[in-house]
Amino acid sequence: MTRIDAKFAELRSAGKKAFVSYVMAGDPDFDTSLELVKGLPGAGVDIIELGLPFTDPMADGATIQLAGQRALEGGMTLDRTLELARRFRETDDTTPIVMMGYYNPIYSRGVDRFLEQAKEAGIDGLIIVDLPPEEDEELCIPAQAAGLNFIRLATPTTDDKRLPKVLQNTSGFVYYVSITGITGAAEAQAADVGPEVARIKSQTDLPVIVGFGIKSPDAAQAIAGVADGCVVGSAIVAELAEGKKVSDVLAFVKSLADGAHRA
Numbered sequence: 001m002t003r004i005d006a007k008f009a010e011l012r013s014a015g016k017k018a019f020v021s022y023v024m025a026g027d028p029d030f031d032t033s034l035e036l037v038k039g040l041p042g043a044g045v046d047i048i049e050l051g052l053p054f055t056d057p058m059a060d061g062a063t064i065q066l067a068g069q070r071a072l073e074g075g076m077t078l079d080r081t082l083e084l085a086r087r088f089r090e091t092d093d094t095t096p097i098v099m100m101g102y103y104n105p106i107y108s109r110g111v112d113r114f115l116e117q118a119k120e121a122g123i124d125g126l127i128i129v130d131l132p133p134e135e136d137e138e139l140c141i142p143a144q145a146a147g148l149n150f151i152r153l154a155t156p157t158t159d160d161k162r163l164p165k166v167l168q169n170t171s172g173f174v175y176y177v178s179i180t181g182i183t184g185a186a187e188a189q190a191a192d193v194g195p196e197v198a199r200i201k202s203q204t205d206l207p208v209i210v211g212f213g214i215k216s217p218d219a220a221q222a223i224a225g226v227a228d229g230c231v232v233g234s235a236i237v238a239e240l241a242e243g244k245k246v247s248d249v250l251a252f253v254k255s256l257a258d259g260a261h262r263a
Helices: 003-014 030-039 062-073 078-089 103-109 111-121 140-145 163-167 190-201 217-224 234-241 246-262
Strands: 018-024 047-051 097-101 125-128 174-177 208-211 229-232
Touching: 003 018, 018 030, 018 062, 018 208, 018 217, 018 234, 018 246, 030 078, 030 246, 047 062, 047 078, 062 234, 078 097, 078 103, 078 111, 103 111, 111 140, 163 190, 174 190, 190 208, 190 217, 217 229, 217 246, 229 234, 229 246, 234 246
Parallel strands: 018 047, 018 229, 047 097, 097 125, 174 208, 208 229
Antiparallel strands: none
């Protein structure tokens, strides 16, 4: 059982929904990023999505693209991202970390070497947005063999014919993208998301977590109410981009987590 599996079992037994937060590793710099990540569990975050900075993040909107640029300009690398996870693990051995990003840096490192390093650093799962199910032999299956969950994205355009293919080697949870388009582009609507979550849950026992377009505590509550939890990324990253103190960003995160946990 991975930390992700254990967290969902704990939440189920408590009758709670999951709150997942996304932050870009190294934004705006390593030390600030580490301080923020270390503070997330205390702000109510159940699972941390840690963005791996990349030069061509095709699924990301402007907010997260700019965060990635700031991180890269500050010297953030794959090694530094793993080091950030390692430093987090010095004081927290239970909160799951999912690394979210693109395949190129992993391919460049070499899959086996990357998986060994990720496991050693305390990474629990991967979301690699540009690797479709047809490429499962590339990373998905080796990752699961190494003890990491491989989390797949389902979207509003994932029809009934495609869905079984998306689900076949997924583990940990299913990430449902609530809108068509890039991160932070539109508001998620619970009335639209609910039937889609139900459709996915009819074909898998995995938790379904909804992300993209959730910007407020009320939205977090509404979306978590029709799913097993929700993810907030761009709204949190935008707080950092405004130059707010880590304590203020964490207060905002806590308001979102409280919203999700009310569902």
